[in-house]
Amino acid sequence: MKAMITAFGGRITFIQLAVIAALLMVLLPAITDIYRLNLFGKYLTYAFVAVGLVLCWGHGGILSLGQGIFFGLGGYCMAMFLKLEASTPEATASQTTPGIPDFMDWNRVTELPWFWEPFNSFTLTLMAIVVIPAVFAWLIGYAMFKRRVGGVYFAIITQAIAVIMTILIVGQQGYTGGINGITDLRTLLGWDIRTDSARTILYYACCVALLLCLLASRYLLESRFGRLLIAMRDQEDRVRFSGYDVANMKVFVFVVASVFAAIGGAFFTLQVGFMSPTFIGAVASIEMVVFCAVGGRLSVVGAAVGAFMVSWSKTTLSETFPQLWPVLLGALFIAVVMFFPRGLAGLVSDYAPQALSKWRRQAGRTPPSGDPAAEEPSR
Amino acid sequence: MSGFTTQELFAIFAMQGFSGLSLFCVFLLMALGLAIIFGQMGVINMAHGEFMTLGAYLTYLVSVQAATLGEWALDAYFPVAIAVAFLGAFMLGYLVERFMIRHLYQRPLDTLLATWGLGLILQQLFRSIFGPREKTVTMPDWLLGSYSATDMIDIPLNGLFILAITILLSVALLVLLYRSRWGTKVRATTQNRTMANAAGINTDRVDRLTFALGCGTAGVAGAAFTTIASTGPTSGGQYIVDTFLVVVFGGAASLFGTIVSAFGIAQSQSILSFFWSGSMAKVFTLLTVVVILMFRPQGLFASKVRR
Amino acid sequence: MNNAMLLEIEDLEVSFDGFKAIDGLNFYVERHELRVVIGPNGAGKTTLLDLICGKTRATGGRITFNNRELTRLAEHRIVQAGVGRKFQTPSVYENLTVYQNLELSSPGARSVLSSLFFRRTPELRSRIDEIARTIYLSDQLTISAGLLSHGQKQWLEIGMLLIQDPQLLMLDEPVAGMSVPEREATAALLNRIRENRAVIVIEHDMDFVKEIGRKVTVLHQGRIIAEGPVEKVAADERVIEVYLGH
Numbered sequence: 031m032k033a034m035i036t037a038f039g040g041r042i043t044f045i046q047l048a049v050i051a052a053l054l055m056v057l058l059p060a061i062t063d064i065y066r067l068n069l070f071g072k073y074l075t076y077a078f079v080a081v082g083l084v085l086c087w088g089h090g091g092i093l094s095l096g097q098g099i100f101f102g103l104g105g106y107c108m109a110m111f112l113k114l115e116a117s118t119p120e121a122t123a124s125q126t127t128p129g130i131p132d133f134m135d136w137n138r139v140t141e142l143p144w145f146w147e148p149f150n151s152f153t154l155t156l157m158a159i160v161v162i163p164a165v166f167a168w169l170i171g172y173a174m175f176k177r178r179v180g181g182v183y184f185a186i187i188t189q190a191i192a193v194i195m196t197i198l199i200v201g202q203q204g205y206t207g208g209i210n211g212i213t214d215l216r217t218l219l220g221w222d223i224r225t226d227s228a229r230t231i232l233y234y235a236c237c238v239a240l241l242l243c244l245l246a247s248r249y250l251l252e253s254r255f256g257r258l259l260i261a262m263r264d265q266e267d268r269v270r271f272s273g274y275d276v277a278n279m280k281v282f283v284f285v286v287a288s289v290f291a292a293i294g295g296a297f298f299t300l301q302v303g304f305m306s307p308t309f310i311g312a313v314a315s316i317e318m319v320v321f322c323a324v325g326g327r328l329s330v331v332g333a334a335v336g337a338f339m340v341s342w343s344k345t346t347l348s349e350t351f352p353q354l355w356p357v358l359l360g361a362l363f364i365a366v367v368m369f370f371p372r373g374l375a376g377l378v379s380d381y382a383p384q385a386l387s388k389w390r391r392q393a394g395r396t397p398p399s400g401d402p403a404a405e406e407p408s409r
Numbered sequence: 410m411s412g413f414t415t416q417e418l419f420a421i422f423a424m425q426g427f428s429g430l431s432l433f434c435v436f437l438l439m440a441l442g443l444a445i446i447f448g449q450m451g452v453i454n455m456a457h458g459e460f461m462t463l464g465a466y467l468t469y470l471v472s473v474q475a476a477t478l479g480e481w482a483l484d485a486y487f488p489v490a491i492a493v494a495f496l497g498a499f500m501l502g503y504l505v506e507r508f509m510i511r512h513l514y515q516r517p518l519d520t521l522l523a524t525w526g527l528g529l530i531l532q533q534l535f536r537s538i539f540g541p542r543e544k545t546v547t548m549p550d551w552l553l554g555s556y557s558a559t560d561m562i563d564i565p566l567n568g569l570f571i572l573a574i575t576i577l578l579s580v581a582l583l584v585l586l587y588r589s590r591w592g593t594k595v596r597a598t599t600q601n602r603t604m605a606n607a608a609g610i611n612t613d614r615v616d617r618l619t620f621a622l623g624c625g626t627a628g629v630a631g632a633a634f635t636t637i638a639s640t641g642p643t644s645g646g647q648y649i650v651d652t653f654l655v656v657v658f659g660g661a662a663s664l665f666g667t668i669v670s671a672f673g674i675a676q677s678q679s680i681l682s683f684f685w686s687g688s689m690a691k692v693f694t695l696l697t698v699v700v701i702l703m704f705r706p707q708g709l710f711a712s713k714v715r716r
Numbered sequence: 717m718n719n720a721m722l723l724e725i726e727d728l729e730v731s732f733d734g735f736k737a738i739d740g741l742n743f744y745v746e747r748h749e750l751r752v753v754i755g756p757n758g759a760g761k762t763t764l765l766d767l768i769c770g771k772t773r774a775t776g777g778r779i780t781f782n783n784r785e786l787t788r789l790a791e792h793r794i795v796q797a798g799v800g801r802k803f804q805t806p807s808v809y810e811n812l813t814v815y816q817n818l819e820l821s822s823p824g825a826r827s828v829l830s831s832l833f834f835r836r837t838p839e840l841r842s843r844i845d846e847i848a849r850t851i852y853l854s855d856q857l858t859i860s861a862g863l864l865s866h867g868q869k870q871w872l873e874i875g876m877l878l879i880q881d882p883q884l885l886m887l888d889e890p891v892a893g894m895s896v897p898e899r900e901a902t903a904a905l906l907n908r909i910r911e912n913r914a915v916i917v918i919e920h921d922m923d924f925v926k927e928i929g930r931k932v933t934v935l936h937q938g939r940i941i942a943e944g945p946v947e948k949v950a951a952d953e954r955v956i957e958v959y960l961g962h
Contacts, residue, residue, distance in 0.1 A: 087518075091518075093518045093521070173703040174703060174706070177703070177706050178706070179702075179703075179706040181517060181518065182447075182451075182517050182518065182521060183657060183706060185453075185518065185521060186453070186650075186653045186654070186657055187657075187699055187702060189650060189653075190650055190653070190654055190699055191699060193650045193695070194695050194699070197688050197691055197692050198688075198692050200688065201686060201688030201689055201692065250832065253832050253833070253834060254819075254820065254825055254834035255828065255831040255832045255834075257809075257816055257819075257820055258820060258831055260809065260811055261820055264809050264811055265807045265809055267771075267803070267807065268803070268807040268808070268809070268873075268876075269820075270791050270795075271769060271771075271792075271795055271800075271801050271803075272795060272820070272821045272876065272880065273792050273795035273796045273823060273826050273880065274792055274826050275792045275826075278827070278828055279828060279831075282828045312650060316522075316525055319522065320522075323522065353537060356529050356530070356532065356533040357529070357530050357533045357534075359526070359529055360525075360526040360528070360529035360530035360533070361526065361530060362526070363522055363523065363525065363529070364509065364523045364526040364527060367519045367522050367523040367526070368509065368512060368519075368523060371519065
């Protein structure tokens with residue numbers, strides 16, 4: 031049991047996750063209405079991306095400016111399934127070609143394209159949400175990391191791929207729904223996802239999935255693999271000349287981050303009810319990096335909180351002060367990078383231990399003795 | 410392509426090629442500044458597009474001023490506008506290096522993020538000052554009209570003008586970097602910062618001027634841009650991804666490579682867009698570049714150095 | 717072929733843009749030998765180590781290690797074959813503790829999956845303790861490597877190689893920037909670790925070379941100009957001309 035707890039980073043991990051779970055699943059539903067809860071659920075889907083970025087960027091040093099690609103792939107897979115379910119011949123009887131999605135009909139497409147076929151099946155869709163982004167990330171990662179492309183080159187190329195994908199989706203309106211995306215999604219296996227009860231259930235499902243991702247990330251970072259990530263970030267050659275195939279490690283962490291993003295994307299579609307190319311492009315992708323940087327690029331919990339808080343303030347502030355928001359976002363970015371590179375989580379871990387040890391002294395407790403193997407100077 | 414005669418095809422290639430040449434000029438003017446900053450300093454400047462927009466707006470302001478002075482001023486303002494655009498972008502670049510970039514040299518990825526934040530702020534500032542509507546510069550008469558090479562081929566004069574500016578600026582930069590004493594200092598700093606410092610080169614000053622020069626070049630790009638399109642707050646920003654690909658594809662340390670790759674990317678986008686839709690032409694071109702970069706990450710032209 | 721040799725390098729050649737950094741080099745190292753490579757700046761010493769460990773690829777010639785050809789092998793495979801390399805500037809993982817530095821360098825669990833499910837064993841713990849004693853860092857195990865002194869980082873990196881138990885250990889200027897007591901401790905360390913492996917040391921400092929060296933190879937412009945016992949080489953006229961005389 032103790033070994034199990036240590037493998038996830040000790041008691042502190044479970045305390046943090048319990049606090050997050052209580053906040054998200056008890057406190058928030060208690061104090062807000064379903065409309066807000068649904069919005070919060072949307073913010074949480076960005077947290078999946080931010081957590082993935084902590085793994086590959088914060089710890090592994092691989093900055094991807096194209097995480098929107100994977101968020102979008104996950105989201106589009108889900109949206110395609112829901113769209114097909116909403117496009118029964120009866121529901122689309124007024125179209126020239128009944129039984130295909132409405133936007134195809136508008137664009138004079140008369141037959142369901144072959145790549146839409148698998149999304150008639152829910153099982154295949156669920157598999158696609160994980161497998162397609164994983165394979166795509168593997169291809170990009172393998173091609174680049176095997177040739178030692180990293181750093182800014184990787185960032186630029188992933189960003190370019192995000193741009194290419196956006197142009198492609200917008201340009202191929204008849205097959206993808208174009209700039210409007212895939213809209214008017216109604217039911218999941220006959221269950222209306224637009225009702226209040228469905229939204230509540232989806233919100234809870236999203237919370238649970240996020241907590242699982244956090245737990246998995248914590249395990250990964252606490253393992254030997256997690257230390258290797260830091261080692262590779264700081265001294266890549268030393269790792270290579272210690273007998274590791276550095277490229278494999280990088281590909282793996284990039285794939286994990288991408289799958290997390292895709293899961294987030296799928297939950298986005300379910301809760302928001304549509305998916306569009308806006309969430310894929312360069313701007314959306316880099317905003318996800320802001321979420322992660324503000325929360326703390328080294329802390330999975332911090333990044334999740336950062337994603338939630340920044341996107342919440344984005345909605346609030348951009349409604350009230352549309353002129354001010356871009357300036358604030360830009361300033362936030364500069365400030366975090368220049369003055370708080372470890373983000374909110376860094377601030378907390380700089381000040382919380384002092385407060386905690388003060389509390390411990392007052393309560394007459396002694397701090398736990400250090401195990402040389404488990405000590406970690408940079409948390 | 411079966412519907413066209415050979416002669417028509419030739420005319421299409423010539424004219425699309427020429428419109429590709431205008432795109433090439435914008436790419437190259439943007440890319441030269443980026444290539445200097447990235448190639449010489451290893452800094453990614455995501456706000457580069459906004460420096461170009463700044464140059465374009467400054468040109469617009471100069472043209473508005475010129476219009477109040479009368480007809481003669483409208484004919485002659487353009488050289489002044491170029492100088493103003495260069496100086497404005499140069500000075501802003503100088504300040505940005507001094508207060509931001511300088512603190513981030515050890516962290517290239519963070520520079521990328523911070524300059525993106527800067528770009529966002531600048532874009533919003535442009536929107537607040539000049540409004541979201543695009544501004545069109547009043548063009549001197551001698552830039553309107555076109556030159557008819559044959560019956561079927563019409564070449565707009567503003568296109569020729571921007572080409573001339575591009576060539577002049579490229580030559581000037583090449584001379585400055587490879588023939589001047591200052592260029593030697595810049596290259597020395599790139600190759601070995603510590604040694605350059607020890608040899609009495611003020612590397613901090615070199616960095617600041619290099620960055621400012623790159624930004625100033627973007628300002629000139631903005632001035633040139635106004636002759637072929639109108640300027641909005643995001644005019645420069647929308648070229649940033651393409652321009653980065655141009656720089657990386659050309660090989661980061663090679664200005665010559667930048668020129669070749671800007672030409673290739675612009676021409677293939679422009680010529681393909683006649684036969685396909687513009688978006689597919691762009692997808693195809695960018696995708697080709699990305700795939701080539703995956704197999705040849707050092708770009709087209711790269712020197713072999715022991716690392 | 718003489719199978720007693722651990723490392724056989726024949727006709728090795730590498731050029732950077734036409735400049736031949738290594739030019740037709742023949743170089744042999746026996747199984748339990750400590751070899752010192754000296755030579756003026758730019759002689760190709762570091763390039764030689766780069767070629768052996770795969771960091772740089774040869775443009776011609778062969779490198780045979782334990783009868784295995786290394787020139788086409790990926791870097792991590794060369795390490796797994798038993799070649800360890802210390803870099804000129806100490807490269808340790810500054811954000812990890814000394815203990816974690818050593819543990820990460822231990823062989824086994826080098827694939828993605830095995831590193832994810834790696835559990836440390838009592839044997840590994842005692843091995844790390846033993847190495848830490850050898851490199852004089854027993855008391856520093858829990859502090860982060862970034863806090864070590866320059867000399868201690870050099871030792872840590874040597875320790876990170878020792879834990880892999882390589883048959884050939886290559887050290888690039890291990891005492892550069894060290895104080896006199898640290899240098900003596902390093903000489904003692906080298907004499908201990910050479911007992912069951914071959915060691916190649918690049919060094920500039922002739923006093924240190926005399927302290928540890930038996931056999932010395934002198935490189936100049938990518939070629940070997942002298943090889944033999946340290947006293948004999950030090951008296952060689954060409955060596956004095958290109959190197960020692962300065």
